[in-house]
Amino acid sequence: MTSELLDAVIVGAGFGGIGAAIQLKRMGYQDFVILDREDDLGGTWHVNRYPGLAVDVPTTTYSYYFEPNPNWSRLYSTGDEIKQYAADVADKYDVRKHMRFNTLVEGACWDEETEVWRVTLAGGEALSARYLITATGFLSQPNTPEIPGIESFAGRIIHTTAWDNTYDLDGRRVAVIGTGATAVQLIPELAKKAADLTVYQRTPVWVVPRLDFPIPKPIKRLFSRVPLTQRALRAVTDVIYEFFLFVGLRHRQLLFRRLNVAASDVAKMHRFFSVRDRELRMQLTPDYDFGCKRPTFSNSYYRVFTKPNVHLQSSGIEHIEPDGVVSADGTKTQIDTLVLATGFNLWEANIPAIEIIGRKGRNLGKWWRDTRFQAYQGVTVPYFPNYLSMASPYAFLGLNFFNTVEYQMRHMDRLFGEMKRRGATTFEVTEDANARYLDRMTKLMGNSVFMAGNCADSRSYYFDPNGEATLLQPVATRRAIKEASQYPLSDYRIA
Incomplete structure (x- = not known):
């Protein structure tokens, strides 16, 4: 048992956790820890090593916008390259030193008296932190089918x-x-x-x-010497994948x-x-219908x-x-x-991936299943102060996980910036703001292929156990990122 009070505990050392750590450091927080049950960083790109593993989004798009990589070997890079990119980013932004591997988080509970999160680890150790960030990803708990025999x-x-x-x-x-x-x-x-x-x-x-091909060395050199050229190519691939999203959603x-x-x-x-x-x-x-499940290439x-x-x-x-x-x-x-090749227990075990108890004993997983899966801007939840969920309902943006991470980093920047300006120590999204956001997402999703199209037999992981498509945020990436920088701060109780 430790009595040290950390600024934050981040659960998960994949790209979500790395992004959250980079954002914390940008805002001046240094006393935080990143916990991961595996023996190295990378999340799903560390765990998955099967033959043929590659990204299904062009790597010009599948990367942090603020950290382009000019050295990709081909348009759709292999899993090994993506894993190496995670390591390179963690080293460059000096977040690896905050990581603890082979560490299983069993649960977290909000202490209302002291206003801190108590995080319990396997083996009995406990950590205390002002802020809790779960970046466990959507694909972290494997699904083993229950087949007779x-x-x-x-x-x-x-x-x-x-x-x-x-x-x-x-x-x-x-x-x-x-x-x-x-x-x-x-x-x-x-x-x-x-x-x-x-x-x-x-x-x-x-x-x-x-459409896949090796990236010629002269192009790599151009990307390295003139990063704007790579950003220009990314703009093209971003538009293509945004188009795929709209084709599916605006049904x-x-x-x-x-x-x-x-x-x-x-x-x-x-x-x-x-x-x-x-x-x-x-x-x-x-x-x-095409779009009921994630497009496959x-x-x-x-x-x-x-x-x-x-x-x-x-x-x-x-x-x-x-x-x-x-x-x-x-x-x-x-x-x-x-x-x-049976995928993951997305809604049964990944959202959330650990037991999280908020104010008045509210159990996040139980509350989501008893009511509806919901999260304000796919990040925060009422009754869970000082908590950010980077793998939550309505969190996934575009067809690119990095869009999601950077959108959430902007949300963090606005929220924590206001906290510092006020000298505050706690935040919690209001029930009214959360309800309004949920109502808006429900209406937008009603026009999508998920609700208006023929998806009954798709068995898509976009759908939660209640039959609602609550994984994707049904808005354009540009609009969502703008909202992450401009949402009303009155949607939070900040004290």
Whole structure:
């Protein structure tokens, strides 16, 4: 037990936690700690190491705006490069020294008498801090499917978040469960090694071609010497991804609905030219609107199913036996390796990722599930003073996590700047401001593809357990960032 009072505790050493730490240092705070359960920084880019791992947003866009990297090897960089970028940024802004790894946070509780957060760690240690920031990300708690008999499987089971690079897949009989964004990257790589690969698909995905290429050395030198050129390219890629967002969101407007159909037509043509077998193509065709799930980009995913050693099984899984998988149609496939590309417990375990108790004993996770998932500007919550959640409802902005982080950093700058100006020590968003914001988000989301389109069968992680699409903030990135710098300070009680 420690009696030292820290300025802040940040939970999570991924890009969200690094961004929050940089912002704290900009505002003059030095006495804070960043806690992470893993043995190094990087968050999801440290945990995920599966074959084919790469960013699905151009790296000209997938980076902090204030810290462009002129050395990306290609337009869609690999996971190793993204992880190295995280390390480079942490070192440059001197935040690594604040990090404590292999540290599991069990929970945090607001002490109303002393007005500090008590953060409990595994092993009994406790920390006290004025401010609590959870930057645990949206993809931190892996999902292991509850399939009858899975515990009896005698072969090797590998989850994509715990990839074992020492395990030799050459000549193996492999089954992959899942066809989300991770699987779209992984499956073509597994097909190169496995003697036999069976993909168990619950929900088909929309896949569009990806324009990817190595970045020539002269271009890298230009980016390094004239950073404005890289920012100009980023402006272009930002606009393209913002366009994708609007195509998906503005579903009630006729123009965007037609553009949505056009986007799905691109995926249909991609599927047609990649897969000539009509029955197989039908199995790979989604029955929900483009945009209900995050758009997926690949030049090899559809084509891999035409290989003789790759098989698509879409009837569902009945159960698993020690030596194979039995499908709902009665077919049994013998395997020796089972790969789980089954994603994350987004709403069940990630939001929030730890138990957080606010004023009057309010449990954040329980309150969200008993009422509705909500957070003012995707950052703060009533009854939780001095608390910032960087992985909360309505937090995700654009199709780029860095937009989210930098938007939240601006929110912090305005809020903490006012705190310093007043000589205050506590803040809490008002219930009225939170209710108004929730009402506004609900109305905007009502015009989106999530509510106005056909998303019933998409099984999209955008939807919370109540059937509301509360992950994305349904506004333009530029507008959201402007609001983060101009929201009414009267929306907070500052004392």
